[in-house]
Amino acid sequence: MSGGIFGVGVSALLAAQRALQVTGHNIANVATEGYSRQRLELASREPATAGFGAVGRGVEVVGIRRVVNDFVNQSLNVHLSAEAEQRTLAEFAGRVNDMLADAQSGLAPALQRFFAAAEDVANDPTSTAARATLIAEAQSLVDRFADLEATLQSERAAASAELRTRVDEINQLTDGIAKLNQAIVDARGLGGEPSDLLDQRDQLVRRLAEHVAVHTVEQSDGSLNVYVGQGQALVVGFDAAPLAVRVVNGDPNDLAVGFERPGGFVDITARLSGGAVGALLDVRETVIEPTSLKLGRLAVALASVVNDVHRRGMDLEGELGEDFFGFTLPAPLAHPNNAATGTPAVTVADATGLVASDYELRFDGTAWQVRRLADGAVVATVANGGTAAFDGLSLDLAGVTGAAAGDRFLLRPLRVVPSLEVLVTEPRAVAAALPVRAEPAAANGGNAAVTEVTIVDPTDAALRAPVDIAFANGEFVVGTNVVPLDPSGETTIEANGWRVVIRGTPAEGDVFQVRDNAGAAGDNRGALALAAVASQRVLDNGTARLDDAYADVVAGVGVATRRAQVSHEAEARMLADAQARREAVSGVNLDEEAANMLRYQQAYQAAAQVIATAGTMIESLLAAFRR
């Protein structure tokens, strides 16, 4: 009988000891990340049967269980991915946003000052200082373009570098998960739950989820399979498949992620989503590239329009203006597997039609299709060796020979900012005047005056030839050109590459002289035309001014950043909730443990008392025999 009491006492003592150990373990791990609290599972021992009924034989430890809820853990993983994605997106977009933040250092004031400098040249066309200021402002405008583009490119480079680092970390984590799978399966084989190993594995999965959205499936043997994207396995059983990074399009910052397989590289970039990696791939597509393309488009439009106006002007030497800005459209990139040789030629035909996008040129065996990458639309179909015009660009395939189906070229015509430069360096070379002037002859009897002279075609050989427009019998005659007097009182006459508007009533025999304007240092019509570019709607098919286009860039980045920031805030709260839920289930509460400690301590003391009592009983018995 006393043996029974001893047995019960000892079992209670051991159980309490074990419970105190578990409580101590919980307390010890209160600050351990990913630790799930453990609980001792006790059960009463199988009772001994006596004639009168079952007699309890004490307590036994059934096991030590970690308190987890798999559903809560899965949802935490999802929120970790989402939060990390929005955080990274907000970080990168935020840096681009900061770059555009200061109204005084962005492109807008530089643009404004350039056109203001043109106005100042118009105010004082003979002033070398005003002309030099215009050139300096043009240079600072080009510098601002370059600065913005450099910031964007450095963000691109930062995103690529971070992508490489994160892929390395993913590989380390998946390797760790595979090894833990092995250890867990082994431990299960020995019996018992390897709680701390499971916690470690869950913690690795959580860290993995911050890098990229993952999906996990626990196998019956206790190992965990990890998948990314749409079922691409990263860990299966005890094996991890490492991800690899590849440079594409010959651009060290254009990266693809995939698996190195015996058959070759398997690109899964498009399938990766969520987590920081998803954000790094996304930020390129949604913030950095569109901003860079829009800047490039702005640069092309500015340079094209200003050049066009400047070529119609005349400088202080009496020469026609040269191009004011220089830029080169980058050559199309040929796909490495192309059978075709040669490169397509791309030129800007009409800056107002430009669309902020790259293009892909693909040969389907009979014709080339031009696909606009911004929206995937096919904008042109070109026969082999033919030409096409689309989105303000013109494409000439005459140089491409031997094309086979599937051949591809990547056209990036708007990546011009790095090549943008100011070509006019001499103040005297600023074309502030127009090459011809027109005025009524001194002897004219009528009151008609020339209100406007425009250069239509500066390349016309006869542009600057002295010409008289004679008025007789209600008609203006220039050479073989006869224009009747317009009843509105404003007659437009075009010849030799110029256009003249005459307003008023000419008298019979009146003559209007069109003359070479060389030597007219005080003529500011060219500068006025340059300054007028600021208010011309030269983009988006004649609906947007240059500063509108820049405002569009700022708005695009601002909206994207705001969206990322708001999403991140929401995701951060949802993540906090998910973490709170996990903590509610698995977290250690010290007060709870303290209470448990008291409870188990008392249980231990009571068990000890049971043993002591049993001992006293035996001693009483022995004393009886001694007598």
Added chain:
Amino acid sequence: MRISTSQIHTNGVIAIQRRQAELARTQQQLATGKRILTPADDPAGAVQGLKLHQRVGSVEQYERNAAYAVTRLELEEVALASLGNALQRARELALQAANEMLSDENRQSIARELREISNALLDAANARDASGEHLFGGYRTTAQPFVRGPDGQVKYVGDGGRREADLSPDRRIAVGDNGLPFMTVPRGNGVFTVTPDGANTGTGRVAVAEVMDAAAYGGESYTIVMTAADTYEVLDGNGVVVTTGAYAAGSAIDFGGVRVVLDGAPAAGDSFAVGPAGTVSVFAIVDELAAALEAPTGAPGARALTSHAVTTAVQNLDQALGRVLELRTGVGARLNTLEQWQNANADELLELRSSLSEIEDLDYAEAVSRFRLQQVALEAAQAAQVQLAGLSLFNFLR
């Protein structure tokens, strides 16, 4: 809900960090005075701010343009005023010279002053603006536009250009005039002139020359010939007699839509040429008068010629003064326009700046009270954190 110990800490830390972030943002707003720190804070507002900055910048530039224009037009007005004064003085001298009692010496001294006036006119017409450009050269502002040749004649080497300045994207204003109006002053009455022949011997003078029927006179040339001391005939360009009559001093001779009144006593054979007015430069008007006054006036015919030259010079000077007045009126009108425009512009600038301030600038009262509130919230979160951290059952296990 069950709360874990680390959750209590995390919650407190997150709350404190959030308050700190809010405080930092408000602090940055207070430090910069800006409501919008980056475009993401308010993309629409940021873009609107950008456009308003652009507008302010261009309006300021247009103001600079206007200031340039005002300076240039004021200089032009000064030049026109001195041209007008010189012409006015020439007219006074011409009226003095009309006095028949003057001796040749008197006339020559008047002529000397007229030569001076001619040079003063040239100086005024070659006036420069603040940056040394000639005001009346058209587009050719670097070379002197009016040049006196070796023959004493002033030539215009400028052109017919007229510089303009931008006042807004769709409004331009002329900030000068070229020198052509000075070179093309119509002679006499502006339609036709009557010129006594240089070989006339009588004292017949042109008293009146006026257009009776503008439609009938088409710029034809006629000659009035005194067939005797008391008869005349009018021949057209082909020598065909148009009309004849008896001459009486002060009586009208009408033909071809014009009326000519002669007085004095013309001699038989004297003739007067009638022809289209043509134009003359302001310099030539004065030079011609000076030359006429320098000629000796011994013979009666010569006296009549001088007297005629003086009369036509007065007419021509009136035409020239009209021209200058016309230009001055134009300049004055433009200066007026510019002043009104500048006032309107200043109002617009004020309006733009206040819109800009509404969009961009911080409401300090609101921001400061927000700052105080956030400060209190942060302090409360910190105090709560310390209080919570001190709460532990272990404190009672002794």
